[in-house]
Amino acid sequence: MHNRKEYLRHLLHTTEEWTIAEKEWMLQYLDGNDLSELEALAAEEFDADLASVKHTLDRQLSEKILEKIHRDMPAPETVPPRKTVRLYNWRAVAAAAAIMLMAGIGYLAFNRQSMKQQVVAATSERKTVKLPDGSLVSLEPGSTLQYPQRFGKQSREVSLDGEAFFEVAHNEKQPFVIHSSLINTTVLATSFNVEARNAREARVVVVSGRVQVQAKSQTAGREQAMIITANKSAVYSTSTDQLEMRDAEDDARFYAQKRMGKFIYKGVPLEKVVSDLERYYNATITTDVKIQGCVFNGDFDAADDLDKTLTLIAISLNASIHKNSSANSYTITGGSCQ
Incomplete structure (x- = not known):
């Protein structure tokens, strides 16, 4: 020998x-x-x-x-x-x-991989997690991520309950798999958002690269899978038991800006700006119909609180901001397009 x-x-x-x-x-x-x-x-x-x-x-x-x-x-x-x-x-x-x-190496290695780390983002916080392979996961409030101390040689697998944005480190030999209640998402290297907050619907939006999404179909023996690319989304609903591909340019833009930490708008209708703010701050924002179509030019720092951000909008439109009695609810009144 x-x-x-x-x-x-x-x-x-x-x-x-x-x-x-x-x-x-x-x-x-x-x-x-x-x-x-x-x-x-x-x-x-x-x-x-x-x-x-x-x-x-x-x-x-x-x-x-x-x-x-x-x-x-x-x-x-x-x-x-x-x-x-x-x-x-x-x-x-x-x-x-x-x-x-x-x-016992194989057994120990298996145990190392099976020993899960769990990260929970409270209802009022966002957390960024760096995984063993260098991938980054940005957890939304109320979300939970589980991952092993060490990834296996064949794949990198995590579990998500809630919503998170993933930036996956490139490794052709180790596909990255996100398990959630309704779908499994498999990638090689890309950035995308997975939303799996409830038992009724799950959604994946791709910002860059491409992703394979497989539905855990309610019908026995039925497999549904598709590959989606940038600015597309895959949505699975239990009510229809269908996995559908949809255009998601606005969603992809939103997730990209959120990850960057800065929302930048150039000639964007106020209606879309408000929609982004509602999603990011988990708030309800009502605007007068006459100003919904006004275009907005400006940018917001994701670290700013909502009151400061709404004040900048009000100044640009010569409008007023009212905080309603219900939690995290605002109304933009008056003003005009300039």
Whole structure:
């Protein structure tokens, strides 16, 4: 064997039962004087130095793995007593313990991946989360994100309850999957918004790149999936059990500006500006009909409170702002298009 370390790696990561030949090879290796490859491999796999790996070796575990190696192996007709004794000397036992530890790599890796981190954005806050792969998730108020401490080698999977904007780090070999109650969203690298707040409707709006959306259809055996690109949305409704593609240029613009932290308007009808503010601040804003069509030029900082933003609009239109008795409700009255 030209590269014993790589062959050891192969044996210890294989999901198949070792063949008799592989078991015999391992026995011969354990019975040798040079076990440096095994020690080095154990250190690599556990992100530890050789000293810490050796410190964790255990005789009982070693004997168990040796027993596993011998299991189902036809016993040789004659086994020299000295050979048997030498097989179970401390060095071989220590090496076997390393094998036992490494045999659990897959299990430990699975547990690391399955150990979920949970981030909750309260009803009055927004949170930005940086995932293990460098992707960014901006959680809207009242939303919850779950993700593993480490992503698997085949995919990057998270769960969302609520609404969030995703900026996914590029990795062609690891598709990024967002699980929610009604849909699964799969991407390679892009920016998009997922809204899955209730059990009736879910929506994905793509700002850049492309996304595959798959509905968890209510009809058994029925699969619905589609690929959407920038300025498009996929909407799934339980009432119709349909996944539909829609134009979403305004939505994409809104999410892009929100992520940038600044809303910029050049000749945009006041009606659309107010709609954006209602969505962002979770407020109700009523305007006089005569000024709804007025165009607005200006920009708002996403960090500003709603009162300050509405004041800027009122000044530009020579209008007045009234805060209503109901929570987070405003009325813009008077004014005129200039």
